[in-house]
Amino acid sequence: MEVIQGNIVNIFDDSIHWGEIIVEGKRIFTIKILGEEKPDDSYLLPGFVDAHVHIESSMLTPAVFGNMALVHGTVASVSDPHEIANVLGEKGVEYMIEDANQSPFKVCFGAPSCVPATGFETAGATIDSRGVERLLRKPEIGYLAEMMNFPGVIYKEEEVMAKLAIAKSLGKVIDGHAPGLRGADAETYFSAGISTDHECFSFAEAEEKLKLGVKVLIREGSAAKNFEALIPLAKNWAHQMMFCSDDKHPDDLIKGHINVLVARALEAGVALFDALRMASLNPVKHYGLEVGLLQEGDPADFIRVKNLQEFQVLETYVEGKLVAKEGRSLLAAPRSKVVNNFNTRELTTEAVQVQMDDRLGKVRVIKVNDGQLMTDSFEISPRMSGNTLVSDTDQDILKLVVYNRYQDEEPAVGFIHGFGMKEGAIASSVAHDSHNIIAVGVNDVDIVEAINLIVREKGGVSAVSAEKMGVLPLPVAGLMSDKDAHTVAKDYEQIDAFAKLELGSKLISPYMSLSFMALLVIPALKLSDKGLFDGNSFKFVDLKV
Secondary structure, eight states: OEEEEEEEEETTTTEEEEEEEEEETTEEEEEEEEEEOOTTSOEEEEOEEEEEEOGGGGTSOHHHHHHHHHHTTEEEEEEOTHHHHHHHTHHHHHHHHHHHTTSSSEEEEEEOSOBSSOSSSOOSOOBOHHHHHHHHTSTTEEEEEEEOOHHHHHTTOHHHHHHHHHHHHTTOEEEEOOTTOOHHHHHHHHTTTOOEESOOOSHHHHHHHHHTTOEEEEEBOSSOBOHHHHGGGHHHHGGGEEEEOBSOOHHHHHHOSHHHHHHHHHHTTOOHHHHHHHHTHHHHHHHTOOOOOSOTTSBOOEEEESOTTTOOEEEEEETTEEEEETTEEOSOOOOOOOOOOOOOOOOOGGGGOOBOOOTTOOEEEEEOOTTOSOOEEEEEOOEEETTEEEOBGGGTEEEEEEEOSSSOOOOEEEEEESOOOOSOEEEESOOTTTTOEEEEESSHHHHHHHHHHHHHHTSEEEEEOSSOEEEEEOTBTTTBOSSOHHHHHHHHHHHHHIIIIITOOOSSSHHHHHHTTTOTTSSSEEEETTEEEETTTTEEOOSBO
16 A cells, blocks of 8 residues: 555546545555645646557657656557558557557557558558457457548448448447548538547637537647647637647657646646646546546556646656656666568669650649648749759759658659758658658759668668768668667657758758658648649649649
């Protein structure tokens, strides 16, 4: 039996009293209120939950991610293993479950609903409705993960509807993914039993979906940042909202997690207990998580924070065990296995060259919106060397390449505006959703070298300039490192700084932004390994206009 004292925050009756929590084994035996709040003492409150995250995008294995999240007071996550599933199928999901079991961090995994995400790209695996059912019957799988194929729902495609029907028959929550979907189409989509959306990027869109009864998740990741646009809604709709990161790079995770969003919510005028419920109660209840909420009989999952303004986490308890204290993990380092699916050859510069005979012709260009997944597009007369299309750094028009990593195929080539690089190239095998190799750069030699660094490592992120090159290997499915969080964060910070300071990128997170330039389910213009894709019309378009 252990007795823990402090100011106890009750998110059910909006009260704070000084008292003690008595823990017996893994559960809270009793809570004793001993007096009024003591403002000079610390506060005990329920641990936080990341309501939607792709752990793979942290470049950390599940156990390593979990141990670091615990340091910041996040005790659980609702995690879609969609990324590794696109690489390794059901075996990838099973890998995530097995690895996560090395950490006390509580993970509710979903059954990926869209593997591959579309038929317009090459993935490493397929999970059909039978595979979805096999996964949903596993005790570790708590929900059907984000249904990205909203056209398939609207037009009632047989396989899509089968997956939804299976989830409903098993009593599983169904997550949504419907960026920009409004009006009658949104009503059709959510009436199919889909209950959440983390893709809202405007106040008006989110409010419309909230009025339909949808649970809206406020996302603040390393690339997609919707907090500022959506947090005003929490003043009236907090009971229907949650916080999530979706995709978070290791250097960001080292600095903070959901605790940062709670503090920012208070600064934005959200009431304390509303913000706390968004960060704990709402996801626990919606997904039926086995996570304690600081009640008698609950699992002893709770945190101690210094105050209720900054939410600096002093201690984290999971099932009665102190697992993190004052910014450091108290857990043993996990050992992660290496699994992968990487079968391609190195490229030559000739493979990424594009010819154009008409000097008056134009090409389509992807326009990056910093901090957003949605892109714009425009047409421009390209710079040419002879009859070959080349990058134009004066206008920030750079060559973009996506290269199939599962089999030997010719790469797809496009052009992109917004990276701001003045020299060199960067590349990554983290490229949503199929995770082929994606690269952007100012010349073919550097682009190819950046790609080939990743081919040699069978996964990673790389950067190349005229003077030097670097690569952060990601041997686990080409998505994750098998190293500890601080090592990966340090290595990532170095290569991120290389891309920004030496190559000149002006983006908040160039590698995270690059990873989404192959994400076909988010409009408008993207590039897959099969070609340039219009996410509005949902079809391929020619590079040349």
